[in-house]
Amino acid sequence: MTCSRPVWLLYGCALAAILSSASQAQPNPSYGTVSSPCPTQTLAVYSGVAPSQSSDLVCVLPQVFGSGGLVGTKNGGPLNDATDHEVHFQASTVRSFAPLNEEIGIQLNNMPLAAPVAQFLFQGGAVVSTTQDLGPILTDTADTLGKGRFYFSAGFQHFEYDRVDDVNFKAADTVFHHELETCSPPDPMAPLDTSPTACLSTGVVRYVNDIVTSHNGLSLRMDQFSMTGAFGVTDSLDVAVVVPVVSIHLGMSSVAKIYNLGPVSGPDAIAPCDQEHTFAGTNDATACLNQSFSKSSSTAGMGDMLIRAKYRTLKGEKTSIAVGMEFRLPTGDAYNFLGSGTWGVRPFGIVTAHLGRISPHGSLSFQGNGQSLLAGDVTGAAVQRAHLPDVISYTGGVDAMITHRFGAAVDFLGQTLLSGARVTAGKYDGYVDPDVGNQPGYTIAAQPDLHTFTSTFTLASVAPGIKLVPVNNLTIMASGLFRLNDTGLHARPAPMLGVSYSF
Numbered sequence: 001m002t003c004s005r006p007v008w009l010l011y012g013c014a015l016a017a018i019l020s021s022a023s024q025a026q027p028n029p030s031y032g033t034v035s036s037p038c039p040t041q042t043l044a045v046y047s048g049v050a051p052s053q054s055s056d057l058v059c060v061l062p063q064v065f066g067s068g069g070l071v072g073t074k075n076g077g078p079l080n081d082a083t084d085h086e087v088h089f090q091a092s093t094v095r096s097f098a099p100l101n102e103e104i105g106i107q108l109n110n111m112p113l114a115a116p117v118a119q120f121l122f123q124g125g126a127v128v129s130t131t132q133d134l135g136p137i138l139t140d141t142a143d144t145l146g147k148g149r150f151y152f153s154a155g156f157q158h159f160e161y162d163r164v165d166d167v168n169f170k171a172a173d174t175v176f177h178h179e180l181e182t183c184s185p186p187d188p189m190a191p192l193d194t195s196p197t198a199c200l201s202t203g204v205v206r207y208v209n210d211i212v213t214s215h216n217g218l219s220l221r222m223d224q225f226s227m228t229g230a231f232g233v234t235d236s237l238d239v240a241v242v243v244p245v246v247s248i249h250l251g252m253s254s255v256a257k258i259y260n261l262g263p264v265s266g267p268d269a270i271a272p273c274d275q276e277h278t279f280a281g282t283n284d285a286t287a288c289l290n291q292s293f294s295k296s297s298s299t300a301g302m303g304d305m306l307i308r309a310k311y312r313t314l315k316g317e318k319t320s321i322a323v324g325m326e327f328r329l330p331t332g333d334a335y336n337f338l339g340s341g342t343w344g345v346r347p348f349g350i351v352t353a354h355l356g357r358i359s360p361h362g363s364l365s366f367q368g369n370g371q372s373l374l375a376g377d378v379t380g381a382a383v384q385r386a387h388l389p390d391v392i393s394y395t396g397g398v399d400a401m402i403t404h405r406f407g408a409a410v411d412f413l414g415q416t417l418l419s420g421a422r423v424t425a426g427k428y429d430g431y432v433d434p435d436v437g438n439q440p441g442y443t444i445a446a447q448p449d450l451h452t453f454t455s456t457f458t459l460a461s462v463a464p465g466i467k468l469v470p471v472n473n474l475t476i477m478a479s480g481l482f483r484l485n486d487t488g489l490h491a492r493p494a495p496m497l498g499v500s501y502s503f
Helices: 008-025 090-108
Strands: 120-123 126-130 150-164 174-177 211-232 237-259 290-302 305-315 319-329 344-353 358-369 371-377 384-387 391-403 406-428 447-471 474-483 489-491 494-502
Touching (some): 090 174
Antiparallel strands (some): 174 211, 237 305, 406 447
């Protein structure tokens, strides 16, 4: 890789080379070099080893019913084993939970961090003027620190999530469908076979229309502590490093009910615990078809480190313009949602105006991402990565100096994720047996369900806050992040507290 002047660009070029080398050094899951922590798609009958329970957060949803998913006990599941269809509802649980897992993991890594903001203007290492504001909190300005100046900050944010898209975390209900099994349709003149194992006129075995409903509840919270250090290389160029430390808890509970198709009255009636699909470990008529499950895990550690350079291209009497580049290093553990699992590059531009005591500002950026397990699949024998959705970010706001030691700010933060996983609350329309018809035991009523899809969507938030300067160069910050729409991962109002010092 070849770099050219100006000299300060060499730093960005060197970082790009390091990121490229790190990305190439990662094992390629397409060659089976990275084993999945929760291979619920791999059957013990074929692999010889049943999956084990994983404490990784990425495995909480896939393994809520057991280490092997919603399958038989020999494969690490909760169901009684059947002779010829070990997989049971395996693929359906993967299809339903994978996009939900993906949406949670990706968007946890897109939470805003307090930005390094210049509170004073410096030129040639000396104070030449003082801004009439204390700057924003969760967004940035075009102003720079000044040559030889240092800035340090620490901030704490607490997030509690209550929904994803239009799916409430208290009622993320899902219907799981059986694996497809085809058969040769019976002779139309033959006597009607009403057993669960009969081949229907549609060419499938009757029991493949059995379902499992799951009334799910999720709990998700995150604490984020970030430390930022910035340095003024020149009057116009700042470099900064952000190191987040993250704590996350994810839990899921599920009340599952099995709906079997077959005779429930008469001489051929089948008792609940003798049905084709039942929960193992019990002879109770209710527990055979109704059971509760839960799984949770908590973790803490370093998140993805950010390295940033900002260059002020224009300094007018009232207006400043800056451009910059931010690099995200995959230092966080993606298996526990602490990091994105891939590199990221974000070029940005910022415009700031100083109008007396009021300073409006706005920014626009595009973040390009690499391949990540968060967008892929961790339920196969080997981890599969896919492209992490790119993000367009835009902010706008205003901050004001109320007194020389007290200021207020309000900002709009928007993020558009390009082609990301989505979920929506839908409905399973029910079922009527095509051969027996609308008879007891051969129909299933409509049920709430979780539908998944992919689309481009926007997260919009507003962040009001205040800044207090008790002594020169020391600033205390308080802010709140409020979501304006319900798309994507939705948090309740999130408080932020921070302190910064510049010298």
